[in-house]
Amino acid sequence: MAETVLSISHLTKQFDGQTVLEDLSLDVSEGEVVVIVGSSGCGKSTLLRCINALEEIQGGEIRLRGELIRHDGKNLPELRQKIGMVFQSYELFPHLTVLENLLLAPVKAQKRSRNEVREEALALLERVGLKEKADSWPRQLSGGQKQRVAIVRALIMHPEILLFDEVTAALDPEMVREVLDVIVSLADQGRTMLIVTHEMSFARAVADRIILLEDRRILEESSPDQFFTAPKTEQARKFLQTFEFIRKKKEEA
């Protein structure tokens, strides 16, 4: 059994008295890819935001390799360096070039040497096919390119775990592929990842474990094959149906 990287136990999250996540527990082991699915507003994104303490939690605890993540913790910046987060809306820094976007945190937060990080950044950009964009400004990139840069920006911090928050939701359909390919290749390298997505075929391909979040808690937890072919719960079946399109033939109607 691989070592546990992330451990969430009895997490409760409320917004203004309204419970969004309740008594939620989840462990992610080293090298594991866990995909979280669920209908809009079920708290998937909130869960990710709790993990890197962008949200305060009202109950339970979250640990990264045994270290407690607290919203007001003194070591929060150090812990966040070990948690790579990729946002739906990319959130590149518009006043910095692609390369400067990648260098900022390693140089300022991790105090690594600029030259060393620069070389790594260029190598990583090459791997995602964007080496020639190193000196471009974010606004000159397409959505898919921006998101690939955002992934590299998370990777260059050498995180213990990567969190992906609906990273293709804001993309045009033809750009979804290039981003998902990058994530699949990261899975092949054995990266530990927690992914929130609405792309079901991607989820099936990349996941070691699928989690259905519904009604504030984990409703179903299965292997991808089981989840997509023989879901255990009625809700999971209903959820999967929302992705299918069945149309009666005209003469039947």
Added chain:
Amino acid sequence: MEWDYIEKVLPLYGKAAWLTLRTGTAGILLAALTGLLCAAALHWRVPVLRWITSAYVEISRNTPLLVQLFFIYYGLPKIGIRTDPETCGIAGLAFLGGSYMTEAFRSGVEAVDRIQEESALSLGLTRLQAFLHVIFPQAAAISAPAFMANVIFLMKETSVFSAVSLMDLMFTAKDQIGLYYRTTESLFLLVSAYLLILLPLSLLGSLLERRLRHAGFGT
């Protein structure tokens, strides 16, 4: 128009222009500093300080500079705070400009999306690092046009300084008209001197704005 007269009094206007430029610049710099501190107090919601700041902004914006100067020059000595005219002018300009600068900086900081800060924090930057490297540069670019407009506005407001017997451009021109009845020449010199100070400032402002736009801001 008598050019002989103009030539004779030119050094007088030169001296006055220097005074206008000197007090104006000092007042504007202090106003910018005040604005930065107040904007920070409002942005970080510093307890107590943010209430004081809000009250200051309202008082400063809703009273005329002339009244503020009178208050500093004639009012404050009654409680033992005595100022010379130049200090009074600079302090008055800083008091008035501080609120305008606060609003300029605050609108810039607020225009930067919160998630930009979250993005910086989730990379492991501290709050201060996120502010210095991510929020401030973007906010400064957004604030630049309002900031430059304030600079020009405040430089023009120095013309009120004559009311507390500062020998600025306005004072000199009025003095000359009173002494020699050279209205045309005096007004000509007055307008020219202000244009000489303000046109380069405007030019500098548009150059700055253009540069910031070209730096790739605003996705």
